[in-house]
Amino acid sequence: MTLIPAFEIGIWNAWLFILYSFIPLFLTLMISKGREKGSNFTAGFNKLQKNAHLSFHLIYILLVIYSIFLPLKLGTVWFYVGLPVCLLGLILYTIPFVNVAKTPYDKPVTKGIYRYSRHPMYLTSFLLFTGVGIASASWVFLLLSIVYLILQPLFVIDEERFCLKHYGDAYREYMNRTPRWIGIPRSGK
Secondary structure (H helix, E strand, O other), X not given: OEOOOOOOOOOOEOHHHHHHHXXXXXXXXHHHOXXXXXXXXXXXXXXXXXXXXXXXXXXXXXXXXXXXXXXXXXXOHHHHHXXXXXHHHHHHHHHHHHHXXXXXXXXXXXXXXXXXXXXXXXXXXXXXXXXXXXXXXEHHHHHHHHHHHHHHHHHHHHHXXXXXXXXXXXXXXXXXXXXXOOOOOOOOO
């Protein structure tokens, strides 16, 4: 594994896996388009929260851009170890978006994988990024993935505050029975 592998644009680069992360995002934006105008997630954020939110998205953009120039290490142990991790991340990354699409907009998403984690999209995207970092044997990509993971708690606290404001007691009950990251849900009784 090298710190910075050779940069080259090619068909067999990491972008093949990262491109997939845009599909559910695009579908979610299309589904939510036209719903509740004027709902601004960052409204009421202080400067530190806005910077954390911006940094979180900048890391994602850096991962996407870097993946375009990052060749996969086909035929190596790195590729064969990273590929299953990446594929598991891709599969698990799809499930939260399906759960969101099946839930009415006026209700919090509490079914499917959301029974086990309040933020499965972030966890599964980290798994995807980690798999890509391994499959491409790139320490830089792995380090950016870790920074992405470290910034997640700053981002999700504000997201939960937004959901509490938007969904009220229904989301509070959901928070009380479902772990933030992953685990066994508590009884809803």
